[in-house]
Amino acid sequence: xxxxxxxxxxxxxxxxxxxxxxxxxxxxLNIEGALGGKIGDxxxxxxxxxxxxxxxxxxxxxxxxxxxxLRHSLAHxxxxxxxxxxxxxxxxxxxxxxxxxxxxxxxxxxxxxITEEDLPKIEEKMREIIKRxxxxxxxxxxxxxAIKLFQDLKEKYKLDIISRIPPDEVxxxxxxxxxxxxxxxxxxxSTGKAGAFKLTSISGAYWMGRADQPQLTxxxxxxFWTDKELRQRLRFYEEAKKRDHRKLGRExxxxxxxxTIGAGLVIWLPRGAIYRKILxxxxxxxxxxxxxxLVYTPHVGKSKLWEISGHLECYKPNMFPAMEMEGEEYYVKxxxxxxxxxxxxxxxxxxxELPVKLAELGTVYRYEMSGVLHGLMRVRGxxxxxxxxxxxxxxxxDVIRETLDLALTVLKDxxxxxxxxxxxxRPEDAIGSDDQWELSENALRKAVEDLxxxxxxxxxxxxFYGPKIDVKIKDAIGRLWQCSTIxxxxxxxxxxxxxxxGPDNQKHRPYMxxxxxxxxxxxxxxxxxxxxxxxxPVWLSPTQVRIIPIADRHKDYxxxxxxxxxxxxxxxxxxxRDERMNAKIxxxxxxxxxxxxxxxxxxxxxxxxxxxxxxxxxxGSMSVEEFAQMLKLKVERKE
RNA sequence: GCUGGCGUAGCUCAGUCGGCAGAGCGCGGGAUUUGUAAUCCCGUGGUCGCGGGUUCAAGUCCCGCCGCCAGCUCCA
Numbered sequence: 001x002x003x004x005x006x007x008x009x010x011x012x013x014x015x016x017x018x019x020x021x022x023x024x025x026x027x028x029l030n031i032e033g034a035l036g037g038k039i040g041d042x043x044x045x046x047x048x049x050x051x052x053x054x055x056x057x058x059x060x061x062x063x064x065x066x067x068x069x070l071r072h073s074l075a076h077x078x079x080x081x082x083x084x085x086x087x088x089x090x091x092x093x094x095x096x097x098x099x100x101x102x103x104x105x106x107x108x109x110x111x112x113x114i115t116e117e118d119l120p121k122i123e124e125k126m127r128e129i130i131k132r133x134x135x136x137x138x139x140x141x142x143x144x145x146a147i148k149l150f151q152d153l154k155e156k157y158k159l160d161i162i163s164r165i166p167p168d169e170v171x172x173x174x175x176x177x178x179x180x181x182x183x184x185x186x187x188x189x190s191t192g193k194a195g196a197f198k199l200t201s202i203s204g205a206y207w208m209g210r211a212d213q214p215q216l217t218x219x220x221x222x223x224f225w226t227d228k229e230l231r232q233r234l235r236f237y238e239e240a241k242k243r244d245h246r247k248l249g250r251e252x253x254x255x256x257x258x259x260t261i262g263a264g265l266v267i268w269l270p271r272g273a274i275y276r277k278i279l280x281x282x283x284x285x286x287x288x289x290x291x292x293x294l295v296y297t298p299h300v301g302k303s304k305l306w307e308i309s310g311h312l313e314c315y316k317p318n319m320f321p322a323m324e325m326e327g328e329e330y331y332v333k334x335x336x337x338x339x340x341x342x343x344x345x346x347x348x349x350x351x352x353e354l355p356v357k358l359a360e361l362g363t364v365y366r367y368e369m370s371g372v373l374h375g376l377m378r379v380r381g382x383x384x385x386x387x388x389x390x391x392x393x394x395x396x397x398d399v400i401r402e403t404l405d406l407a408l409t410v411l412k413d414x415x416x417x418x419x420x421x422x423x424x425x426r427p428e429d430a431i432g433s434d435d436q437w438e439l440s441e442n443a444l445r446k447a448v449e450d451l452x453x454x455x456x457x458x459x460x461x462x463x464f465y466g467p468k469i470d471v472k473i474k475d476a477i478g479r480l481w482q483c484s485t486i487x488x489x490x491x492x493x494x495x496x497x498x499x500x501x502g503p504d505n506q507k508h509r510p511y512m513x514x515x516x517x518x519x520x521x522x523x524x525x526x527x528x529x530x531x532x533x534x535x536x537p538v539w540l541s542p543t544q545v546r547i548i549p550i551a552d553r554h555k556d557y558x559x560x561x562x563x564x565x566x567x568x569x570x571x572x573x574x575x576x577r578d579e580r581m582n583a584k585i586x587x588x589x590x591x592x593x594x595x596x597x598x599x600x601x602x603x604x605x606x607x608x609x610x611x612x613x614x615x616x617x618x619x620g621s622m623s624v625e626e627f628a629q630m631l632k633l634k635v636e637r638k639e
Numbered sequence: 640g641c642u643g644g645c646g647u648a649g650c651u652c653a654g655u656c657g658g659c660a661g662a663g664c665g666c667g668g669g670a671u672u673u674g675u676a677a678u679c680c681c682g683u684g685g686u687c688g689c690g691g692g693u694u695c696a697a698g699u700c701c702c703g704c705c706g707c708c709a710g711c712u713c714c715a
């Protein structure tokens with residue numbers, strides 16, 4: 001007897017035999033224009049036979065999920081185009097999934113190296129295939145049939161995939177014209193339904209993402225339903241390019257990276273250094289306010305230290321190699337923890353002084369493969385706003401809440417208020433007791449809930465030594481950046497035999513929490529520059545005010561204004577070059593200086609300044625006092 | 640590290656078929672004294688990433704290396 005499935009669509013409930021497709025169901029219910037449907041979190045196209053019942057949400061073009069279907073099909077259309085151009089059995093297909101704004105396909109083309117120059121040709125062929133409007137047909141095959149089919153097509157990678165498909169799972173292929181591909185779907189009903197696309201780039205990608213496997217050519221495409229959306233996305237990339245912190249960093253004279261000094265090693269130029277000083281002063285201040293103690297620790301430590309900490313066992317590939325001196329090996333620190341632990345252990349600790357919160361802007365060095373280095377975002381030497389909190393089990397809840405609160409406060413002060421919070425829980429091969437994990441994971445959850453934020457759980461995504469919270473911030477153009485991390489560590493307190501004396505006069509093992517708020521100062525600076533497109537809030541600007549005397553005779557007055565503002569603690573410059581006012585204004589604009597004060601005959605006579613704001617344009621004349629007052633307010637409010 | 644692309648003045652870039660290395664900005668000097676995004680003139684600036692090869696002749700063609708960029712992998 002046929003099994004019946006209960007299906008619920010838009011409030012209507014019907015029963016259909018197993019194997020019915022969404023196409024049949026939508027027809028029966030008079031739902032028109034749907035491209036597929038969502039059951040649970042699976043997106044199905046119209047022709048996939050249903051195996052399970054449940055609530056079906058029809059997917060129309062307007063739904064974001066429909067792009068998934070479009071992009072899948074475009075990946076196939078690209079694969080077909082490649083086969084038509086280079087020969088059916090010469091092109092070996094890898095995987096062709098969808099991405100955030102399009103799709104890619106990993107391919108190997110025998111006897112031809114695909115370059116960017118081939119892309120227009122491939123695009124053209126794709127348009128042709130779309131025009132031919134082939135129906136896209138789903139077929140389910142027996143394993144043997146499938147193997148035979150892909151053997152004939154010389155699809156070695158597809159055969160590899162088939163060998164990984166569990167025996168009880170259906171093997172499906174999609175056909176369009178004479179092209180056939182192993183695929184779960186979902187797909188459009190026909191190639192003619194495809195929308196706007198553009199092939200964007202090529203890169204290498206290992207089969208199965210493993211370096212010991214052959215490397216295929218990955219061809220990226222971007223795809224949307226309409227040209228307008230596609231163009232919008234392309235504009236987004238242009239915008240991102242304009243905001244590139246490497247470009248801004250050079251233009252604004254913030255930093256440089258020099259071959260002769262070393263890849264991934266950042267030189268902070270004077271303008272960047274003054275910004276960094278402001279940022280560091282702010283960080284130290286807020287840490288002191290929140291009960292942290294500041295420490296300074298060395299940049300290197302003997303190998304014994306890293307043996308105890310376990311870094312030489314687990315982290316060595318990421319460490320700079322050892323230096324030898326007086327028969328001892330030293331390592332440059334990749335992390336600050338062992339040093340902070342030494343501070344903790346410098347005296348016997350009573351429960352009465354916990355939690356101990358040790359903070360340091362600690363500069364660490366990590367070996368990163370040359371290919372991953374990227375401006376300030378990914379470097380080999382960087383400074384963390386690092387701290388370690390050592391507390392009793394009873395204090396864990398409060399400590400986590402206050403730490404998360406501090407993290408979010410700091411991020412908000414820099415102008416970020418859109419967060420995504422992730423909690424990572426116990427993985428398979430974890431150390432520590434069930435009690436420890438439970439207490440800690442609950443504390444993390446509770447802290448986020450108490451502060452009124454939502455979060456996602458990365459089940460099993462924690463480190464072996466403890467669960468963690470990660471905070472990602474959303475920047476001005478919607479990109480997410482990981483910054484804060486709050487991480488339990490059940491490992492190091494054991495390894496270093498950290499203790500405190502409890503009320504029972506016995507030694508107890510404390511909880512230890514690593515945390516960084518901005519993460520790395522270098523990386524955060526990169527994010528900040530891109531977020532603000534170089535125009536930092538006034539409190540962080542290297543130069544807050546530039547005074548422009550119109551002619552030589554106004555220089556003395558400019559100097560007077562300069563001294564007045566400087567004495568009030570502002571960062572001011574006078575542009576006394578022998579240049580025209582317009583040129584000076586232009587240069588100030590290009591350096592993204594927030595306030596320009598023009599002084600000429602009128603200002604000298606009336607004892608005023610003419611204020612031009614980078615953000616708001618010409619604000620007209622006001623007295624120096626008025627201007628200073630306004631500026632002071634902006635700095636205080638961190639605008 | 641791997642795949643692909645790219646390396647020409649401090650910066651942005653042009654350089655044809657192998658035939659005398661260029662422009663703008665910057666920098667130096669001079670003139671100009673200016674009202675909200677580029678004043679004019681003169682000058683300066685190069686081991687064409689590095690090393691080999693082919694050639695009468697290489698920025699240009701070939702090989703190796705280095706660096707950068709986009710990805711893969713990894714991550715703050």
